[in-house]
Amino acid sequence: MGKIRSLVKKEFRQIRRTKAYFALIFVAPFMQLLIMGSAITNEVKNIPLVIVDQDKTPSSREIIDKFKAVSIFDYLGEAHTAEEATLGLDDGLVKAAIIIPRGFERDMERGLSPAVQVLVDGVDGNSAGISLGYITSMAAGIQKGWMMARKLPVSGGVQVIPRYFYNPELDSKLNFVPGLIGLLLLMITTMLTAINIVREKELGTLEQLMVTPLGGTQLIIGKIIPFTILGLLQFSMGILAARLVFGIPVQGSIPLLYGMVLLFIMTTLGMGIFFSTVANTQQQAMFVAWFSMIFTLLLSGFFVPINNMPRIVQYLTYLNPLRYFITVLREIYLKGTPFRNLWKEAVILGGMGVFLILASSMRFHKRLK
Amino acid sequence: MKRSFLSIVRKELIHIFRDKQSLFMVLTMPLLMLLLYGYAITLDMKAIDIIIADHSAGPESRELIRHIEATDFFKVSVYRGGVAHIGELFQNREAQCILEIPRDYGESIRTGIPVQLQLSIDASDPNAANFIQNYVSRVATLSFAGYKGLFTVEPRVFYNPDMRSAPFFIPGLIALILLLICALLTSIAIVREKESGTMEQLLVSPVKPVQIILGKVLPYTFLGFFDGLMILIVGSLLFDVPIQGSVLLIMAMMLIYVVTGLSLGMLVSTVAKTQAVAMLAAITMTVLPSMLMSGFIFPISSMPEIFQLVSRIIPATYFIEIIRGIVLKGNDLHNLYKPASILLGLDAVLIALSIRAFKIRLE
Numbered sequence: 001m002g003k004i005r006s007l008v009k010k011e012f013r014q015i016r017r018t019k020a021y022f023a024l025i026f027v028a029p030f031m032q033l034l035i036m037g038s039a040i041t042n043e044v045k046n047i048p049l050v051i052v053d054q055d056k057t058p059s060s061r062e063i064i065d066k067f068k069a070v071s072i073f074d075y076l077g078e079a080h081t082a083e084e085a086t087l088g089l090d091d092g093l094v095k096a097a098i099i100i101p102r103g104f105e106r107d108m109e110r111g112l113s114p115a116v117q118v119l120v121d122g123v124d125g126n127s128a129g130i131s132l133g134y135i136t137s138m139a140a141g142i143q144k145g146w147m148m149a150r151k152l153p154v155s156g157g158v159q160v161i162p163r164y165f166y167n168p169e170l171d172s173k174l175n176f177v178p179g180l181i182g183l184l185l186l187m188i189t190t191m192l193t194a195i196n197i198v199r200e201k202e203l204g205t206l207e208q209l210m211v212t213p214l215g216g217t218q219l220i221i222g223k224i225i226p227f228t229i230l231g232l233l234q235f236s237m238g239i240l241a242a243r244l245v246f247g248i249p250v251q252g253s254i255p256l257l258y259g260m261v262l263l264f265i266m267t268t269l270g271m272g273i274f275f276s277t278v279a280n281t282q283q284q285a286m287f288v289a290w291f292s293m294i295f296t297l298l299l300s301g302f303f304v305p306i307n308n309m310p311r312i313v314q315y316l317t318y319l320n321p322l323r324y325f326i327t328v329l330r331e332i333y334l335k336g337t338p339f340r341n342l343w344k345e346a347v348i349l350g351g352m353g354v355f356l357i358l359a360s361s362m363r364f365h366k367r368l369k
Numbered sequence: 370m371k372r373s374f375l376s377i378v379r380k381e382l383i384h385i386f387r388d389k390q391s392l393f394m395v396l397t398m399p400l401l402m403l404l405l406y407g408y409a410i411t412l413d414m415k416a417i418d419i420i421i422a423d424h425s426a427g428p429e430s431r432e433l434i435r436h437i438e439a440t441d442f443f444k445v446s447v448y449r450g451g452v453a454h455i456g457e458l459f460q461n462r463e464a465q466c467i468l469e470i471p472r473d474y475g476e477s478i479r480t481g482i483p484v485q486l487q488l489s490i491d492a493s494d495p496n497a498a499n500f501i502q503n504y505v506s507r508v509a510t511l512s513f514a515g516y517k518g519l520f521t522v523e524p525r526v527f528y529n530p531d532m533r534s535a536p537f538f539i540p541g542l543i544a545l546i547l548l549l550i551c552a553l554l555t556s557i558a559i560v561r562e563k564e565s566g567t568m569e570q571l572l573v574s575p576v577k578p579v580q581i582i583l584g585k586v587l588p589y590t591f592l593g594f595f596d597g598l599m600i601l602i603v604g605s606l607l608f609d610v611p612i613q614g615s616v617l618l619i620m621a622m623m624l625i626y627v628v629t630g631l632s633l634g635m636l637v638s639t640v641a642k643t644q645a646v647a648m649l650a651a652i653t654m655t656v657l658p659s660m661l662m663s664g665f666i667f668p669i670s671s672m673p674e675i676f677q678l679v680s681r682i683i684p685a686t687y688f689i690e691i692i693r694g695i696v697l698k699g700n701d702l703h704n705l706y707k708p709a710s711i712l713l714g715l716d717a718v719l720i721a722l723s724i725r726a727f728k729i730r731l732e
Contacts, residue, residue, distance in 0.1 A: 020641070020642070035676060039667075040661050040662070042495065044671055086527075092704070104520070113520055116522050119525050121528060123528050123529055125533055125537055143520065160488050163487065164498055165489060165493075167492035170492055171495060282648065283391060286648040287398075290549075290656075291398050291402070295405060298405065305414070305494065307415055309409045341460045
């Protein structure tokens with residue numbers, strides 16, 4: 001026990017001595033959480049819009065005024081011709097253009113149902129779809145107003161009344177911030193462990209540790225303890241920032257959350273140790289850690305719902321500890337889900353953690369001999 | 370002068386080719402990343418679990434259910450009778466939304482009275498929630514279309530008419546992968562020599578800092594450029610993303626961008642004291658910012674204004690604009706001179722900074 005304690009002490013001393021570590025473990029993730037938590041959003045806002053008014057009647061001017069008034073669109077002004085609007089799309093300055101044809105008002109009065117053309121930049125298909133949706137529903141609203149003013153029958157039909165649970169404002173932050181905390185935890189703990197061990201290998205101090213009366217298992221435990229503590233600290237800072245800066249409280253049980261974090265850290269440290277056994281130099285360790293990280297991020301459901309992915313890729317995500325952890329984080333954080341609905345994830349994370357640590361420690365022992 | 374520069378280049382090349390494991394990774398990982406990311410990232414929603422509680426159970430409600438089942442957007446389970454614990458269903462993740470069709474639905478439709486459908490959505494993924502709401506509304510109103518309005522809206526989608534995800538993501542992915550690889554490649558180029566003690570040897574040799582920095586950047590430029598070409602070709606063919614503009618222009622831009630990534634790594638390397646710090650810093654500076662803040666997935670124009678400024682200092686932002694412009698819109702240089710000159714400027718600044726940081730180290 002005393003041996004492990006002195007090893008842990010040594011690790012902390014090393015970490016404290018390297019000032020840059022402090023910045024990388026605490027300051028950088030904190031900054032990233034702040035910046036990215038406030039910046040990224042799936043919403044589509046400030047769509048740069050131009051309108052080509054070939055009709056120049058009260059009706060067409062009313063359409064322009066309506067679009068000007070909404071903050072979803074960033075109305076850039078009138079374009080004179082359709083070509084001018086298209087050039088704007090080419091340059092990327094304009095994302096949507098509305099063309100009101102000549103004779104629009106007259107045709108409407110005659111009941112000819114003229115077509116208003118809408119041009120959208122489809123490069124970002126998702127945003128394009130949303131912009132189109134906004135424009136069509138604005139047009140439908142204008143139309144309804146006109147029809148009512150003319151005492152024309154407006155069809156009643158079916159109306160869908162949505163009720164949003166857990167996030168009534170549909171705020172992206174609530175979705176991304178807990179996920180980001182998980183991502184940052186994974187990145188830092190895995191990489192720190194991997195590099196730490198490989199560095200000792202490179203410098204030859206690992207051999208010195210081996211000739212001390214420390215056993216291999218004690219050596220591994222002595223590495224796991226300090227990094228677990230660092231991980232927990234980093235995580236606590238994350239939830240504190242979520243609370244204080246973004247005003248996102250944890251809806252569920254905090255002890256449950258920490259229990260899950262511990263299980264997850266076992267998997268990240270296990271991966272870190274594993275990478276250190278694969279690599280001989282710090283560069284290789286970083287390459288391996290970094291590439292696996294990119295895949296872990298992608299296949300976690302953080303960016304894209306796993307349901308969207310092709311079947312085979314979905315199977316791959318079952319191997320990803322982060323997938324379960326992100327689910328757990330979001331469930332506990334936003335929905336206050338209790339343990340009885342999360343035990344499956346807990347069992348899988350725990351199993352993966354124990355397996356990864358045991359397997360990589362065994363590999364580590366073999367490597368040393 | 371020229372000879373000492375060349376010998377630095379030669380020395381780096383030897384380093385690169387000696388470490389077969391790293392070289393192998395540098396050449397295969399970008400492809401692997403492209404494949405996995407290319408197939409996995411798609412924003413086209415699919416297979417969302419919906420529970421439909423059909424209180425009316427008449428031909429009209431069955432008709433509506435059939436319409437919803439017809440899309441691969443939803444995976445439908447129909448409950449006869451009520452749904453008691455909506456919260457429990459959501460916490461169990463049995464469904465992402467629950468649609469309730471009221472008892473008088475059939476009658477209202479037949480008699481033409483407006484009718485309301487209650488749709489409960491688990492909005493912990495707000496993007497999906499938005500989609501679900503739009504989609505259900507559209508299906509519900511579509512099934513009772515057949516009224517003529519005063520005017521119609523006729524959409525025309527440019528550059529990517531089917532609004533597919535691949536043409537959006539593949540060019541962005543190339544930008545992302547290139548930057549990550551390049552920054553990582555050079556991030557330890559100098560610090561490794563510091564740690565292994567060969568730095569002193571370099572310093573006593575008659576080589577100038579400029580030569581050392583440029584001599585180290587040059588060989589990696591080939592490597593990065595090769596990686597870039599490889600993923601451009603594979604990505605374009607495999608994911609069916611034809612290149613509308615000039616391939617030559619893409620190559621020229623790619624060269625500029627590769628140097629940006631490399632010199633970013635170089636700067637980190639001259640400042641950092643240990644390899645571990647250098648690589649961690651390089652990863653922190655590149656991975657998340659380039660993925661999340663560059664417009665790769667999340668639209669920049671939707672960000673708060675201050676954070677739009679942050680995205681302006683990320684090199685990937687500019688290259689994504691360039692490569693999407695050329696590949697999808699067939700842009701040529703006169704559409705793109707702005708981002709291109711910013712990237713060039715970044716190259717110059719980063720290299721100058723590395724040389725300066727290196728000189729300070731010397732003293």
